[in-house]
Amino acid sequence: MTVLGRxxxxxxxxxxxxxxxVCVRACPAEVFTELRSEPDTARGYIYTNTDLMSRxxxxxxxxxxxxxxxxxxxVRLLAAGDTKEALLVIRQDNPFPxxxxxxxxxxxxxxxxxxxxxxxxxxxxxxxxxAYYEIDHxxxxxxxxxxxxxAPNGKRMVIVGAGPAGLACAFELVMxxxxxxxxxxxxxxxxxxxxxxxxxxxxxxxxxxxxQMITSLGISFTGNVRLGDGLSIExxxxxxxxxxxxxxxxxxxxxxxAEERIRGYFECLEFLxxxxxxxxxxxxxxxxxxxxxNAALDTARSALRLGPEKVRIxxxxxxxxxxxxxEEIDAGIREGVEIRYLESPKRIIADREQVRGIxxxxxxxxxxxxxxxxxxxxxxxxxxxxxxxxxxxxxxxQPDLSFLHTTAVTGNGTVRCDETGMVQGYEGVFxxxxxxxxxxxxxxxxxxxxxxxRKVMDYxxxx
Numbered sequence: 015m016t017v018l019g020r021x022x023x024x025x026x027x028x029x030x031x032x033x034x035x036v037c038v039r040a041c042p043a044e045v046f047t048e049l050r051s052e053p054d055t056a057r058g059y060i061y062t063n064t065d066l067m068s069r070x071x072x073x074x075x076x077x078x079x080x081x082x083x084x085x086x087x088x089v090r091l092l093a094a095g096d097t098k099e100a101l102l103v104i105r106q107d108n109p110f111p112x113x114x115x116x117x118x119x120x121x122x123x124x125x126x127x128x129x130x131x132x133x134x135x136x137x138x139x140x141x142x143x144x145a146y147y148e149i150d151h152x153x154x155x156x157x158x159x160x161x162x163x164x165a166p167n168g169k170r171m172v173i174v175g176a177g178p179a180g181l182a183c184a185f186e187l188v189m190x191x192x193x194x195x196x197x198x199x200x201x202x203x204x205x206x207x208x209x210x211x212x213x214x215x216x217x218x219x220x221x222x223x224x225x226q227m228i229t230s231l232g233i234s235f236t237g238n239v240r241l242g243d244g245l246s247i248e249x250x251x252x253x254x255x256x257x258x259x260x261x262x263x264x265x266x267x268x269x270x271x272a273e274e275r276i277r278g279y280f281e282c283l284e285f286l287x288x289x290x291x292x293x294x295x296x297x298x299x300x301x302x303x304x305x306x307x308n309a310a311l312d313t314a315r316s317a318l319r320l321g322p323e324k325v326r327i328x329x330x331x332x333x334x335x336x337x338x339x340x341e342e343i344d345a346g347i348r349e350g351v352e353i354r355y356l357e358s359p360k361r362i363i364a365d366r367e368q369v370r371g372i373x374x375x376x377x378x379x380x381x382x383x384x385x386x387x388x389x390x391x392x393x394x395x396x397x398x399x400x401x402x403x404x405x406x407x408x409x410x411x412q413p414d415l416s417f418l419h420t421t422a423v424t425g426n427g428t429v430r431c432d433e434t435g436m437v438q439g440y441e442g443v444f445x446x447x448x449x450x451x452x453x454x455x456x457x458x459x460x461x462x463x464x465x466x467x468r469k470v471m472d473y474x475x476x477x
């Protein structure tokens with residue numbers, strides 16, 4: 015941006031502009047604070063329509079990203095046609111460009127100042143385009159990553175859990191010169207990426223590529239290994255300088271109503287796993303999905319593809335309180351999923367151990383609860399019974415930490431860590447991802463894995 019004459023009116027230089035107006039804050043005319051209210055200037059518009067004044071860290075897109083990616087840098091390179099360099103900028107902070115280009119909830123776009131006057135920069139889609147470039151130039155990019163690795167430091171690390179947090183942690187540690195062994199209960203890496211996200215939303219080829227890029231850097235993977243099932247943390251510690259638990263949140267939270275263990279009733283991950291394995295190839299009649307998060311939308315959209323007459327989501331709050339991403343909600347509605355708000359299940363109706371219906375009670379929103387949302391309150395006498403041939407619970411998951419001492423588990427059922435990131439009572443053992451934070455987004459899990467890698471390195475280096 016430049017300034018026009020003595021008027022101090024910002025004039026955009028399109029050759030320099032990165033299209034976010036952050037430069038307004040760096041303009042020499044900022045010393046004249048009264049100019050911030052001039053309605054006919056770029057500065058006046060920005061200060062009137064955004065929260066730029068209150069932001070301490072700029073640019074806003076980079077601040078909003080859990081990984082702190084240098085968004086403006088790679089967007090500028092992509093605009094100039096330098097896709098390879100853009101991709102290498104992305105890979106400085108993000109080991110999953112393809113996965114994040116497909117399923118990241120892109121808080122960067124919500125923070126984009128450009129969106130204050132038209133549309134935000136399509137950051138996620140731009141990242142996806144760079145990721146497809148990498149697929150076509152895999153060897154070339156891998157060579158660059160190999161060159162970025164530090165010399166071997168003699169440290170041996172074991173990571174339990176090969177989801178996004180565990181993989182991100184493994185990537186950071188191997189890049190620091192560590193010898194890394196990655197273990198998982200599944201037979202392939204990916205965790206919830208393969209076990210919980212349908213392929214129509216996250217293509218399996220994208221997962222395989224991003225995972226292969228990480229494991230090709232020298233990471234050893236062992237599948238079908240589960241902590242507590244003939245393997246203890248103490249055994250892992252004997253052969254490692256550091257252990258990281260990234261076991262995720264795979265334990266389903268049931269509905270807590272009668273008659274759950276009957277034909278036609280499923281829990282979310284159970285259902286998605288059976289669909290993936292081909293154990294469920296078609297559905298008939300009416301499918302009812304209980305929940306309001308992305309898992310509920312993924313489940314409903316997966317069910318819809320199996321040919322039932324109707325798929326309906328039941329959510330106990332309003333749309334404004336739904337934790338699912340707006341894009342996922344809109345996509346489900348476009349495809350034909352019906353969403354009913356302010357209703358909650360009371361019991362499942364069964365006949366001869368087969369789902370036949372569901373009793374629902376209408377809700378109203380009361381006071382704000384601990385989640386920051388208005389609490390759903392049942393309306394007395396509002397129960398109705400409706401037909402249902404399949405009922406699927408998608409109300410959330412939690413970690414299974416039965417392999418830890420109870421002192422290492424919080425009241426919320428997550429891993430308790432001290433200020434250094436170490437698991438309470440377990441010397442040299444750290445934790446990352448949903449096991450620590452509860453169910454979160456993919457990019458938040460990646461950020462947690464990267465942070466755990468830094469903490470375990472500090473521990474091994476005596477910091």
